[in-house]
Amino acid sequence: MEKISGQLILNALTDQFETFEKSLNGQSKSNAHQIRKNAFNHLVEHGFPHAKSEEYKFTNLTKALEKNFELRTAQRSPSLSNKQISSVEIENLDAHKIVFINGKYSETHSDKIDVTGLKIIPLNKALKDSPEKLEAIFSTKADYESDPFIALNTAFSQDGIFIEIEDNVIVARPIMLHFIGDCQQDELLYQIRNIVKAGKFSQCTIIEKFDNIGSTPSFTNAVVEIDVAENAFLKYFKIENDTDKAYHVSNIHASQAAKSTLTTNTYALNGAIVRNNLNIMLEDEGCEAYMNGLYLLDGKTHVDNHTVVDHKKPNCYSNELYKGIMDGSSRGVFNGKIFVRKDAQKTNAFQSNKNVLLTNKAIVNTKPQLEIWADDVKCSHGCTTGQLDMEALFYLQSRGIQKEKARGMLLQAFANDVLETVSIDAIKDYLKAIFVQRLKK
Amino acid sequence: MLSIKNLKARIEEKEILKGISLEVKAGEVHAIMGPNGSGKSTLASVLAGREDYEVTGGEVDFLGKDLLEIDADTRAREGIFLAFQYPVEIPGVSTTNFMKTALNQIREHRGEKPLDAVSFLKRMKEKMKLVEIDQSLLSRSLNEGFSGGEKKRNEIFQMAMLEPKLAILDETDSGLDIDALRIVANGVNALKSKDNATIVVTHYQRLLDYIVPDFVHVLYNGKIVKSGTKELAFELEEKGYDWIKEEVDASA
Numbered sequence: 064m065e066k067i068s069g070q071l072i073l074n075a076l077t078d079q080f081e082t083f084e085k086s087l088n089g090q091s092k093s094n095a096h097q098i099r100k101n102a103f104n105h106l107v108e109h110g111f112p113h114a115k116s117e118e119y120k121f122t123n124l125t126k127a128l129e130k131n132f133e134l135r136t137a138q139r140s141p142s143l144s145n146k147q148i149s150s151v152e153i154e155n156l157d158a159h160k161i162v163f164i165n166g167k168y169s170e171t172h173s174d175k176i177d178v179t180g181l182k183i184i185p186l187n188k189a190l191k192d193s194p195e196k197l198e199a200i201f202s203t204k205a206d207y208e209s210d211p212f213i214a215l216n217t218a219f220s221q222d223g224i225f226i227e228i229e230d231n232v233i234v235a236r237p238i239m240l241h242f243i244g245d246c247q248q249d250e251l252l253y254q255i256r257n258i259v260k261a262g263k264f265s266q267c268t269i270i271e272k273f274d275n276i277g278s279t280p281s282f283t284n285a286v287v288e289i290d291v292a293e294n295a296f297l298k299y300f301k302i303e304n305d306t307d308k309a310y311h312v313s314n315i316h317a318s319q320a321a322k323s324t325l326t327t328n329t330y331a332l333n334g335a336i337v338r339n340n341l342n343i344m345l346e347d348e349g350c351e352a353y354m355n356g357l358y359l360l361d362g363k364t365h366v367d368n369h370t371v372v373d374h375k376k377p378n379c380y381s382n383e384l385y386k387g388i389m390d391g392s393s394r395g396v397f398n399g400k401i402f403v404r405k406d407a408q409k410t411n412a413f414q415s416n417k418n419v420l421l422t423n424k425a426i427v428n429t430k431p432q433l434e435i436w437a438d439d440v441k442c443s444h445g446c447t448t449g450q451l452d453m454e455a456l457f458y459l460q461s462r463g464i465q466k467e468k469a470r471g472m473l474l475q476a477f478a479n480d481v482l483e484t485v486s487i488d489a490i491k492d493y494l495k496a497i498f499v500q501r502l503k504k
Numbered sequence: 505m506l507s508i509k510n511l512k513a514r515i516e517e518k519e520i521l522k523g524i525s526l527e528v529k530a531g532e533v534h535a536i537m538g539p540n541g542s543g544k545s546t547l548a549s550v551l552a553g554r555e556d557y558e559v560t561g562g563e564v565d566f567l568g569k570d571l572l573e574i575d576a577d578t579r580a581r582e583g584i585f586l587a588f589q590y591p592v593e594i595p596g597v598s599t600t601n602f603m604k605t606a607l608n609q610i611r612e613h614r615g616e617k618p619l620d621a622v623s624f625l626k627r628m629k630e631k632m633k634l635v636e637i638d639q640s641l642l643s644r645s646l647n648e649g650f651s652g653g654e655k656k657r658n659e660i661f662q663m664a665m666l667e668p669k670l671a672i673l674d675e676t677d678s679g680l681d682i683d684a685l686r687i688v689a690n691g692v693n694a695l696k697s698k699d700n701a702t703i704v705v706t707h708y709q710r711l712l713d714y715i716v717p718d719f720v721h722v723l724y725n726g727k728i729v730k731s732g733t734k735e736l737a738f739e740l741e742e743k744g745y746d747w748i749k750e751e752v753d754a755s756a
Contacts, residue, residue, distance in 0.1 A: 452592075457555070460553070460575070460580065461577075461585075462580055462606035462666065463609045464580075464605055465577050468605065468609070472597055472602075476597045479596040480596070
């Protein structure tokens with residue numbers, strides 16, 4: 064039999080899973096709980112990604128987790144001051160705030176949200192009130208057999224948020240999901256499960272940000288399931304600007320009904336290892352999906368974006384634009400799959416990934432993958448990787464612009480087409496400020 | 505203003521400038537002519553501070569400063585301007601934003617306050633008129649998708665905005681039709697004063713009908729082999745460069 068990867072983690076997790084089951088007071092016998100058991104057994108049987116796993120070959124999370132975490136269960140309760148919490152907020156962002164501390168919903172730090180037709184329920188509460196819901200929530204799109212981290216999440220996740228926007232409801236202010244962790248003394252590990260249901264003709268913007276405060280390692284593992292109903296408009300922002308010791312895995316699985324529009328914006332700015340899996344299923348005709356990504360990396364940060372857009376039906380449009388700037392000895396990975404099924408005639412699918420490497424130590428691995436079974440489609444993909452254009456740099460300098468400033472102008476120009484897609488000014492300013500600050504050095 | 509003494513430079517292992525000496529005084533126009541590969545563009549690039557070239561000997565004094573000791577952007581702020589033979593396309597940077605940044609950096613260097621938006625726009629409009637550039641070009645990305653003529657006019661527009669003390673025009677005439685050539689030359693002439701100087705690098709005499717030089721130098725094989733007045737340019741136009749090559753090669 065093949066050797067299981069991540070056995071040390073699995074051993075620790077097995078103990079934790081038993082403790083977790085005991086804490087459920089009999090609930091563990093329920094049908095709903097069976098799904099957690101199945102997910103956990105699947106994980107134990109198949110293990111974490113090994114060095115040769117195709118989907119994780121550039122990103123050895125298993126080794127990183129084994130090396131950096133002790134996986135002890137006992138954790139002190141968090142002690143974060145309001146000042147520390149506000150230090151990781153985005154300035155001038157006008158949003159409904161939902162805050163989680165160490166993976167648990169915090170009523171004190173969250174806004175009371177009272178918008179007609181907008182239902183927001185912390186998952187922990189939903190599961191306590193009606194544990195039988197777990198089955199409905201956890202056995203949908205994010206298939207635990209498809210990714211070990213989904214299996215891990217399915218087995219353990221106890222909190223997160225359930226957001227439902229009813230039909231025809233327009234939510235004017237964005238919803239900010241802020242996951243803040245206390246990393247001042249202990250290592251921190253937690254699972255988050257978010258469910259978003261956007262009703263017909265509804266409109267909403269959701270922002271997700273993970274921040275850990277302190278210098279101990281953190282491992283956060285999030286699964287987000289998104290349902291976009293007919294004619295709905297949903298925007299999803301994901302901002303990653305965590306500590307140098309933050310390990311983060313994200314699995315976003317979205318499905319779109321007819322004529323719906325989904326825009327995802329993924330910005331990776333800092334962390335130890337970040338892995339984003341983004342899967343979008345275009346289930347019916349007339350869907351539009353936009354995937355914008357920017358990764359601005361330095362130090363040893365490693366960011367891996369794996370995206371899939373699956374055109375299942377005709378007349379859909381998808382457009383993916385990911386850009387990366389790698390400084391220091393950082394590493395970027397991009398893998399973009401586009402599937403166009405046999406039925407999906409008249410598909411328009413575009414993908415572009417462009418990278419700039421600022422040092423000899425920075426690395427990028429990029430792989431576009433198009434699989435097309437339909438015969439009347441318009442698809443394109445392209446990826447480029449290069450250094451900063453020295454001729455352009457000299458041109459700017461020859462007009463009196465200082466080298467550092469000229470360099471900054473060129474990099475900002477490179478990232479501009481992604482930055483311009485940012486529809487929220489506070490986020491645009493936040494990104495630009497980080498840009499300026501990074502380029503100063 | 506500019507004093508070059510026995511300047512030698514190479515790119516990788518190839519020596520291109522083999523000892524150039526040249527004096528340029530304020531108010532003067534110098535033309536540097538020569539056959540392809542003689543080192544004309546290299547001289548322009550070395551003066552502007554392009555790092556691809558390694559200076560292996562000689563001195564360059566510009567207004568009392570050792571030019572070879574300072575980098576390209578400082579040279580520009582001190583008053584040197586290179587009009588590129590091949591202006592670079594820079595997607596994502598608008599001409600307006602670029603000019604504002606450059607101008608304010610130069611002003612800061614001179615101890616002047618940055619121009620306010622109104623004065624800046626006024627100046628832009630004025631200088632655009634000089635080279636007959638359409639305003640729409642300036643909101644577009646720098647040189648991106650510009651025609652050859654538009655790019656060259658944009659170079660002179662930038663020169664007009666930045667008001668350099670020494671302008672070096674590197675084959676600004678190449679690829680221009682006669683109308684564009686006239687516009688570019690008119691722009692250069694309008695900017696001429698007793699306090700600034702111009703070095704015109706060109707292969708052809710044609711441009712010199714419009715920008716009349718005080719001195720003409722012929723560069724061949726990395727050295728200035730002949731200097732004279734504008735009549736020398738006419739002679740070159742008439743007889744080509746072969747007679748100079750022969751003369752030099754015979755005496756070598």
